[in-house]
Amino acid sequence: MTLTQLEAFVLVARLGSVKAAARTLTVTEPAVSSALASLRHHLGDPLVQRTPTGMALTPGGRRLVGIASQIVGLAREAEAAIREVQGAPEQLRAVATSDVAESVGPALVAAFTARSKAVDVSLGVCAASGMAALLRDRLADVALGPRLPGDGSPPLQSAPLFRYRLVFVAAPGHPLAAAGALEPRTLVDQQWHVGPDAADGASPVRAILDRLGIPEGQIDVFPSHAAALAATEHGHGIAATVAHLLSDDQGRQALVRLPVRGTPLDLMWHVTMLGADSRAGAASAFNRFVGTPAATQAMHAPLRGVPPSEFRPPVHVTIWS
Amino acid sequence: MTLTQLEAFVLVARLGSVKAAARTLTVTEPAVSSALASLRHHLGDPLVQRTPTGMALTPGGRRLVGIASQIVGLAREAEAAIREVQGAPEQLRAVATSDVAESVGPALVAAFTARSKAVDVSLGVCAASGMAALLRDRLADVALGPRLPGDGSPPLQSAPLFRYRLVFVAAPGHPLAAAGALEPRTLVDQQWHVGPDAADGASPVRAILDRLGIPEGQIDVFPSHAAALAATEHGHGIAATVAHLLSDDQGRQALVRLPVRGTPLDLMWHVTMLGADSRAGAASAFNRFVGTPAATQAMHAPLRGVPPSEFRPPVHVTIWS
DNA sequence: CGAGCCGATAAGTGTTCCCTTAACGCGCAC
DNA sequence: GTGCGCGTTAAGGGAACACTTATCGGCTCG
Numbered sequence: 231m232t233l234t235q236l237e238a239f240v241l242v243a244r245l246g247s248v249k250a251a252a253r254t255l256t257v258t259e260p261a262v263s264s265a266l267a268s269l270r271h272h273l274g275d276p277l278v279q280r281t282p283t284g285m286a287l288t289p290g291g292r293r294l295v296g297i298a299s300q301i302v303g304l305a306r307e308a309e310a311a312i313r314e315v316q317g318a319p320e321q322l323r324a325v326a327t328s329d330v331a332e333s334v335g336p337a338l339v340a341a342f343t344a345r346s347k348a349v350d351v352s353l354g355v356c357a358a359s360g361m362a363a364l365l366r367d368r369l370a371d372v373a374l375g376p377r378l379p380g381d382g383s384p385p386l387q388s389a390p391l392f393r394y395r396l397v398f399v400a401a402p403g404h405p406l407a408a409a410g411a412l413e414p415r416t417l418v419d420q421q422w423h424v425g426p427d428a429a430d431g432a433s434p435v436r437a438i439l440d441r442l443g444i445p446e447g448q449i450d451v452f453p454s455h456a457a458a459l460a461a462t463e464h465g466h467g468i469a470a471t472v473a474h475l476l477s478d479d480q481g482r483q484a485l486v487r488l489p490v491r492g493t494p495l496d497l498m499w500h501v502t503m504l505g506a507d508s509r510a511g512a513a514s515a516f517n518r519f520v521g522t523p524a525a526t527q528a529m530h531a532p533l534r535g536v537p538p539s540e541f542r543p544p545v546h547v548t549i550w551s
Numbered sequence: 552m553t554l555t556q557l558e559a560f561v562l563v564a565r566l567g568s569v570k571a572a573a574r575t576l577t578v579t580e581p582a583v584s585s586a587l588a589s590l591r592h593h594l595g596d597p598l599v600q601r602t603p604t605g606m607a608l609t610p611g612g613r614r615l616v617g618i619a620s621q622i623v624g625l626a627r628e629a630e631a632a633i634r635e636v637q638g639a640p641e642q643l644r645a646v647a648t649s650d651v652a653e654s655v656g657p658a659l660v661a662a663f664t665a666r667s668k669a670v671d672v673s674l675g676v677c678a679a680s681g682m683a684a685l686l687r688d689r690l691a692d693v694a695l696g697p698r699l700p701g702d703g704s705p706p707l708q709s710a711p712l713f714r715y716r717l718v719f720v721a722a723p724g725h726p727l728a729a730a731g732a733l734e735p736r737t738l739v740d741q742q743w744h745v746g747p748d749a750a751d752g753a754s755p756v757r758a759i760l761d762r763l764g765i766p767e768g769q770i771d772v773f774p775s776h777a778a779a780l781a782a783t784e785h786g787h788g789i790a791a792t793v794a795h796l797l798s799d800d801q802g803r804q805a806l807v808r809l810p811v812r813g814t815p816l817d818l819m820w821h822v823t824m825l826g827a828d829s830r831a832g833a834a835s836a837f838n839r840f841v842g843t844p845a846a847t848q849a850m851h852a853p854l855r856g857v858p859p860s861e862f863r864p865p866v867h868v869t870i871w872s
Numbered sequence: 873c874g875a876g877c878c879g880a881t882a883a884g885t886g887t888t889c890c891c892t893t894a895a896c897g898c899g900c901a902c
Numbered sequence: 903g904t905g906c907g908c909g910t911t912a913a914g915g916g917a918a919c920a921c922t923t924a925t926c927g928g929c930t931c932g
Binding site: 233274300 | 552553554557594595596610611614615618619621622625626628629630632633636637
Binding site for chain 2: 877878879880881882
């Protein structure tokens, strides 16, 4: 029984699939499957079993997951504690959904970095559906994205981070660009350009696509939100984007907002982390920071005049998934 | 960072020496030293350093020992949990000082085994000074011997187990055997035959030897208490032993009690375990059992007529140290 | 100053881990 | 049925682990 094996098991149990666990750990599926096989053999229990809907825990696995999760959490805590004692900078690993990571995330993280010199911050991108597991396994300290359900063990705490407005956009030459007020259903026949977060069930864009009943064939998923917007500029599709990122593009008329009825949609991004008793000190500092005016200002200001596609965040960004 | 390394570190930190940790783990000193070296290198901190009085923790080590201890405890808990879910018998690892292990320990454990069919009990021998570390690291679930200080992390709970009387004995032909009332200081010139527990600072026999100022050259440490008594039967030395074990030997006049003033000494053995919230279920069951009349009866009854040297406990006995 | 104790190190060995690529088995959908 | 997605197994290699015996270095104590 090794820490690696326990880690693999916990992630499979939490994420419900070997594939997702492997992606999170940046290893291949057989690596995870093999670690799981070793643990199964050692403990003499299947722990998790395939079902049509994913991987389901056996009674033994259900019992183990809580204990194993504590073990891997403590192992991380041990390393962080030693680092701290030695005076090394504390580490804060932030994850964000791709929409946050391409909008207010880097600016927020950069502002926090500037204020807290002794903290080493990294920002990663992940799907909203995997955020809770990352936080609980201490693979991440804070998560930026939609509000996450806090129930579970250990519990999570979500707090409002940033109110934003979602709008629909198209190239100036698009047929709908010159239209007057549009009914939402007129968008059903359009080709949609979306970022990677739209593939995630918890994303608001995904919710819109589902509500309108857009067939998958009409949805082009791009590797980044910026790429989706770039394709929209030069193509004949439409996209959904955060309004305040658009001000400059609109000024240059690269994209125009579509006057769809019911838009802009008022939405909220949240910051989520473990409870105050179990999270790292840097996470608490970050939590305090996001409530300050400096944080709000940083999230509103920085991207003015810089198209997202060219934006290079001034913080170290690690892509974890 | 592996579980083995953390275990080695915790034991070195708790026992204050590599040698003791190695003995407890039944490996050689280099094995422990090497595990420690790997952990030191991995974390970049000496963790423990040699001092004239033993191994002292660095600030980092002090911080780590609590976390590491939790990790190894949880790892054991994980294995126990799986075993329990699978319906396998629960395991209870008892340790006792050699005096208990050679007197009431086996009978007590056997009586508990007979009552609790679903518990797999093993009894080991260890020094009183190492008991607290064994309990805290969950290498043992219950400890039988002297009362242990309960402070520390996690705290320990001691409860009275058995009141016994310590007497001094010699062979019938010994010069002192025919004497009348003896002053304690008349024993100073004698050759003492003692069991392994006398080498332990926490042992009452050790305390007596120290109080009388017996030089080391007059103390023969035998590998078992029974061996010390056997040597006393045929030699010209004296020994200290538990009174109620002696009844039959006295009947056969193999050994006679010396009428030393102040004897018999009224002493108490205790049972010690972790607090109710952190100990295994079997430990709690054992704790309840030792309070019952059946336990008291078992401890008084079984060895009547059976010299300790010939006694074969009906339970599996593992020697850990 | 030599003896003895204790921890660290050297050298070596068998085992386990951990990861890879490739191929296989199985359930499910079009 | 025929793909296709997903987990598992096979095979293999490199590294780390965990242990041993033997030796060294530093320290204390007679």
